[in-house]
Amino acid sequence: MRENALKWAETEIKHKKSRSKVKIERRGKMITFACIALMAAIAVSIFVFVASKGLSTFFVNHAGVAEFFTGTHWEPGKTDASGNPMVGALPMIFGSFAVTFLAALIGAPLAIGGAVFMTEISAKRGQKMLQPVIELLVGIPSVVYGFIGLSVAVPFIREHLSGSGFGIAAGTVVLSIMILPTMMSLSVDAIRAVPASLREASLALGATRWQTIYKVVLRTARPGILTAIVFGMARAFGEALAVQMVIGNATVIPESLFEPASTLTSILTMGMGNTVMGSVENNALWTLALILLLMSLVFIIIVRFLGRRRNLS
Known part of the structure; x- marks a missing residue:
């Protein structure tokens, strides 16, 4: 009876250790996933923010895309004959x-x-x-x-x-x-x-x-x-x-x-x-x-x- 009790106790201890290891691994995976998700969210947020602000030149201020990339006059505070901002970059x-x-x-x-x-x-x-x-x-x-x-x-x-x-x-x-x-x-x-x-x-x-x-x-x-x-x-x-x-x-x-x-x-x-x-x-x-x-x-x-x-x- 004593030997059986000892074996049972040893198996319970092993199960507890394995369960604690599984919990630690799950916790580590969750922390790692949260960090990765946070980094990805920050990167996407930066890109979306910069893109929304940058595209406002074309959709809000009505500057031409071709004029922006091929124009040579950079005076955003002024407008040309058509009323578009002079943003030649x-x-x-x-x-x-x-x-x-x-x-x-x-x-x-x-x-x-x-x-x-x-x-x-x-x-x-x-x-x-x-x-x-x-x-x-x-x-x-x-x-x-x-x-x-x-x-x-x-x-x-x-x-x-x-x-x-x-x-x-x-x-x-x-x-x-x-x-x-x-x-x-x-x-x-x-x-x-x-x-x-x-x-x-x-x-x-x-x-x-x-x-x-x-x-x-x-x-x-x-x-x-x-x-x-x-x-x-x-x-x-x-x-x-x-x-x-x-x-x-x-x-x-x-x-x-x-x-x-x-x-x-x-x-x-x-x-x-x-x-x-x-x-x-x-x-x-x-x-x-x-x-x-x-x-x-x-x-x-x-x-x-x-x-x-x-x-x-």
Whole structure:
């Protein structure tokens, strides 16, 4: 009888433990699901709010979609001959894409070269030399980059090249330095993910180290490197304060890289605090914010596509 009672007690204790584990797992799943649902609700709410405000320019203020994306006159407080607001956003769109692509064009080779040095040429020395530099560049605030560009890049361009110093060239220099650590760190991860067996097989077939790096390592790591470049471009496209300080903020399409220009983010940061909610100027700025949000989604889609290609390969 005593042995049966002990067995029964042991089984009851085991059942209680299993039931408590099930309760804890259910509680954990509920908390996780609530957090995910909250994050999804916040993201959807932000998108709906920005979209409702941004589309008001077309549905409430009756601005033409074609005129908005192709017009070159940005004066939301005024109207044209047809009575529609003058909200031509082409200069800002052009400026954003110009500084983004030029910054990626300058920063990508430097990032890939630094990543190759850190992983393939001199891993220990590269880690010692470049890792602190990357961490320092990541930790510098945007306003400091802007002040450095304002104090160094703008005077240099004005004295040695052309123009007033403010323009796409100055913005490109600042942005290329800002996105460099992002692209380099992700490129390092992509190159390190290449299996060592591929390097050994290439060297065993008689290839030199540079041939192995160029034709084996970099080609294998190409999806990851492209992902790093897209991440850098996404940061450059959304940067506001540093670009605003050096680009000149003129709502015109520049004829050269050394003339003042503007970006979507620079116009937003300059004008959002000086408008009244619901006015034409405010709705036009929300439309610029909607364009930025949609471009962020495009960058995310590209990154996911490249990541899927990398996993398949």
